[in-house]
Amino acid sequence: MLDLPAGQVDIWFTRTDRVDSGLAAQYYALLTQHELAQNTRFHFEKDRHRHLVTRALVREVLSRYAPVAPHEWRFEADSYGKPRIVVPATLEKRFAFNISHTDGLVIVGVSLGRALGVDVECVQRRAALEIVERFFSTHEIRSLQRLSPQEQATRFWELWTLKESYIKARGMGLSIPLDQFAFHLDEPRTVSIEFAPDLSDVPSRWQFCQMRPTEHHLLALCVEARGADETPTLLKVREATPLRNHCVLLCPIDRCSEQAAMQNQQPHFAQAI
Numbered sequence: 305m306l307d308l309p310a311g312q313v314d315i316w317f318t319r320t321d322r323v324d325s326g327l328a329a330q331y332y333a334l335l336t337q338h339e340l341a342q343n344t345r346f347h348f349e350k351d352r353h354r355h356l357v358t359r360a361l362v363r364e365v366l367s368r369y370a371p372v373a374p375h376e377w378r379f380e381a382d383s384y385g386k387p388r389i390v391v392p393a394t395l396e397k398r399f400a401f402n403i404s405h406t407d408g409l410v411i412v413g414v415s416l417g418r419a420l421g422v423d424v425e426c427v428q429r430r431a432a433l434e435i436v437e438r439f440f441s442t443h444e445i446r447s448l449q450r451l452s453p454q455e456q457a458t459r460f461w462e463l464w465t466l467k468e469s470y471i472k473a474r475g476m477g478l479s480i481p482l483d484q485f486a487f488h489l490d491e492p493r494t495v496s497i498e499f500a501p502d503l504s505d506v507p508s509r510w511q512f513c514q515m516r517p518t519e520h521h522l523l524a525l526c527v528e529a530r531g532a533d534e535t536p537t538l539l540k541v542r543e544a545t546p547l548r549n550h551c552v553l554l555c556p557i558d559r560c561s562e563q564a565a566m567q568n569q570q571p572h573f574a575q576a577i
Contacts, residue, residue: 306368308416312538313527315422315555316365316412317517320357322545328353330547331360334375357546358410362387362403364546365412370395374547384477402472409521420527421472423465428520431457439467441486443498462559463487465524466495466512473510473526487512495559511537514559 308314323331332340339359346352363374366389378391387403389396401414406426413422433456436445444463448456466487471480484500495512499505513525527537539557544550 305371308369308414309538310416310418311530311536312540313413313415313418313420313525314365315517315523315525315539315541316361316414316544316550317424317523317541318357318361318410318544318546319518320354320408320410323353323357327545327548328356331356334363335359336378354405354410358403358405360546361410361544362401362412364544365414366395366399366401369399369414382475384475384479386472386475386477404468404472404523406521409518411517411523413525413527415527418528418530419473419475420525421469421474422523422525423468423472424517424521424523425461425465426520427458427461427522431460433457433460436460439482441483443486443488447488447490459489461522462489462514462524465522466497466514466526469512469524469526470497470510473528474505489559493557493559495561511561512559513539513557513561515541515555515557517541517543517553517555 335343343352343355346355363377366372366377367374372392376391377389379387380390381387389399398416399414400416400418400420401412402420402422404411404422404424406424407429408426409424411422411424413420436448440448440463448459451459467482470485471477471482474480480503484503486498488496488498495514497507497510497512499507509529511527511529515523517523530537541553541555542550543553
């Protein structure tokens with residue numbers, strides 16, 4: 305079992321192409337009948353495989369921090385579709401976790417009782433710039449328009465992963481209009497957020513971090529702030545193949561919350577090996 309201090313966020317990821325058929329068979333044994341039924345509903349084998357690895361990873365990760373076997377966890381989705389722990393019921397409030405997946409990669413973020421959201425995207429995919437007018441704020445659209453076509457694609461994925469991480473941390477999904485909050489990314493290595501008045505939220509409530517777990521993937525993390533007088537959030541990144549192995553990685557941070565750089569001249573996120 306691993307220690308998870310109150311000021312720490314652990315990010316775990318699995319490369320789906322490293323799970324062979326023999327290991328996949330072990331993963332199926334971990335799933336509930338409901339999860340197995342969900343798996344069969346995917347039309348394409350690659351989607352069934354990704355779903356299977358996702359379910360195995362979240363069970364493996366949580367079992368690293370609690371004396372519960374991977375097959376014993378039970379989950380259910382809330383009214384917004386966000387999974388929560390129902391067995392063991394005593395651990396529902398203890399752990400906060402969030403899941404994201406994309407082509408080739410599955411991510412699980414976990415902390416103790418602090419709301420968090422993660423999003424990962426494969427940046428080899430075409431950036432869907434045609435949706436910007438519908439989902440991005442006026443500031444974000446203008447910022448994009450000032451960039452070259454190649455820079456626009458990069459900025460699109462930066463903004464999209466950050467937006468997804470925020471609404472997932474809030475746990476309300478797309479009931480939060482994506483154009484009612486804006487990220488500012490014009491300064492290198494920093495990120496800040498502003499909200500429309502109707503959202504009733506404040507930037508100081510959240511910390512953001514962005515990194516590349518692989519050369520083809522971009523990850524964004526949103527986590528509740530601990531308070532201005534507390535130590536920075538400690539971030540650990542682990543690559544794992546569930547039921548087989550894991551290792552801790554040094555994953556350089558591309559961006560972190562802008563206000564952190566102005567406090568004590570250090571980022572919100574300190575990394576540990």
